[in-house]
Amino acid sequence: MTESSPSSPPSILLIISGGIAAYKSLELIRLLKKTGTTVRVILTKGGAQFVTPLSVSALSEHAVYTDLWSLKDESEMGHIRLSREADLIVVAPASANLIAKMVHGIADDLASTTLLASNKPIIVSPAMNPEMWTKSSTQRNIALLKEDGVHIISPTIGEMACGETGPGRMPEALEIFNVIQNFLIKEKPLSGKKALVTSGPTFEPIDPVRYIGNRSSGKQGHAIAAELERQGASVTLISGPVSLPDPAHIKTIRVETAECMKNAVLENLPADIFVGAAAVADWRIENQTAQKIKKRTGSPTLDLKLTENPDILQIISNLPNRPQLVIGFAAETHDVLNFARAKLLKKGCDWIIANQVGTDENPVFGSDRNQVTLVTHTLTEDWPVASKTTVAKMLVQKIIEELRNHEQPSCHNRSA
Ligand code: C5P
Numbered sequence: 001m002t003e004s005s006p007s008s009p010p011s012i013l014l015i016i017s018g019g020i021a022a023y024k025s026l027e028l029i030r031l032l033k034k035t036g037t038t039v040r041v042i043l044t045k046g047g048a049q050f051v052t053p054l055s056v057s058a059l060s061e062h063a064v065y066t067d068l069w070s071l072k073d074e075s076e077m078g079h080i081r082l083s084r085e086a087d088l089i090v091v092a093p094a095s096a097n098l099i100a101k102m103v104h105g106i107a108d109d110l111a112s113t114t115l116l117a118s119n120k121p122i123i124v125s126p127a128m129n130p131e132m133w134t135k136s137s138t139q140r141n142i143a144l145l146k147e148d149g150v151h152i153i154s155p156t157i158g159e160m161a162c163g164e165t166g167p168g169r170m171p172e173a174l175e176i177f178n179v180i181q182n183f184l185i186k187e188k189p190l191s192g193k194k195a196l197v198t199s200g201p202t203f204e205p206i207d208p209v210r211y212i213g214n215r216s217s218g219k220q221g222h223a224i225a226a227e228l229e230r231q232g233a234s235v236t237l238i239s240g241p242v243s244l245p246d247p248a249h250i251k252t253i254r255v256e257t258a259e260c261m262k263n264a265v266l267e268n269l270p271a272d273i274f275v276g277a278a279a280v281a282d283w284r285i286e287n288q289t290a291q292k293i294k295k296r297t298g299s300p301t302l303d304l305k306l307t308e309n310p311d312i313l314q315i316i317s318n319l320p321n322r323p324q325l326v327i328g329f330a331a332e333t334h335d336v337l338n339f340a341r342a343k344l345l346k347k348g349c350d351w352i353i354a355n356q357v358g359t360d361e362n363p364v365f366g367s368d369r370n371q372v373t374l375v376t377h378t379l380t381e382d383w384p385v386a387s388k389t390t391v392a393k394m395l396v397q398k399i400i401e402e403l404r405n406h407e408q409p410s411c412h413n414r415s416a
Pocket residue numbers: 198258276277278279280281282309310311312313314327328329330331343
């Protein structure tokens with residue numbers, strides 16, 4: 001059994017607008033980078049008066065984006081992609097001017113256009129002179145931003161660079177960093193949830209050089225593991241022998257046989273979600289030999305005795321501390337839905353993802369596309385033909401909805 005290691009780096013788009021507090025944002029970039037976070041930075045014209053693009057790009061290890069009309073910036077990563085590829089947008093420091101533009105949907109530079117085009121959560125850390133901060137126009141704008149769902153980090157009170165004292169100071173980088181960390185943990189729908197996914201085939205040895213296997217590529221199971229991780233779950237992937245690389249940031253345990261897969265699954269419980277996407281061999285060789293079986297003259301046949309493998313899905317479904325949601329797969333060559341419904345009852349799982357295999361339109365094994373039917377105890381839903389990545393996204397969205405509808409404490413709080 002081999003293992004690779006976990007932990008997922010989030011991605012942040014930091015917008016630095018004009019204010020003396022911009023120097024604190026350099027420290028913020030450094031703190032974020034230390035945790036492996038990807039940081040891309042937009043520097044407004046005002047921001048560039050206080051920190052240089054060179055220091056920002058050296059610390060963030062990425063090009064700095066400054067100009068909406070720069071062919072280079074837009075071709076490298078346009079304003080839409082800048083926001084789409086981030087998990088969170090942080091505006092620090094946020095000037096009174098940029099805040100006012102956000103409130104009114106003004107898009108006249110790269111920062112304001114990206115903010116208007118964004119579909120991601122936004123944290124704003126205002127920084128300005130106390131008179132500007134307390135002015136009713138600014139306070140109105142802040143109230144409107146809050147109504148729009150923007151998270152505001154209240155400025156602190158203290159001596160300002162201009163010599164005046166009052167509210168309007170941007171908190172220290174470490175405080176903003178902590179707000180970001182808490183926000184990221186809460187923001188992902190599956191944060192705090194643990195998921196176990198099996199993927200790929202199992203190989204059942206006949207002798208030291210031969211095995212019985214199947215055509216599963218692991219593409220669907222690996223895509224599901226990656227999507228669960230992207231949505232915040234802590235994922236353990238237990239994979240049979242596949243030629244795919246271990247997915248980044250996911251604890252991956254590689255096994256060969258069904259027996260080893262079962263042990264790895266049991267060792268990694270409890271979990272909130274179990275997805276059995278592996279094509280586990282139903283039988284293993286009972287009379288497996290320690291030495292390579294040789295051809296024997298006069299004996300053209302070879303008897304292999306098969307014995308049933310443990311059914312991992314059934315075992316997990318019937319454990320007293322079973323995961324809240326147990327999902328199996330059913331790849332069938334015929335009568336798919338009837339077999340899927342029977343499997344749901346026999347194994348005791350919650351959902352079955354059924355598909356017909358071996359047809360020209362849906363070869364499934366090894367293919368990048370898949371057409372599946374979701375079968376639960378209450379519904380049957382045909383999904384369109386889609387890439388395995390899209391099927392994974394659709395399935396994980398269903399999982400998120402299901403867990404939301406039956407909110408329970410995470411398995412980490414439950415006794416095993
Ligand atoms: O019974 P069948 O192999 O068709 O069931 C398929 C589902 O059951 C898949 O989710 C597969 O991962 C799981 N399974 C299992 N252990 C087995 C056989 C199948 O977990 N020994």
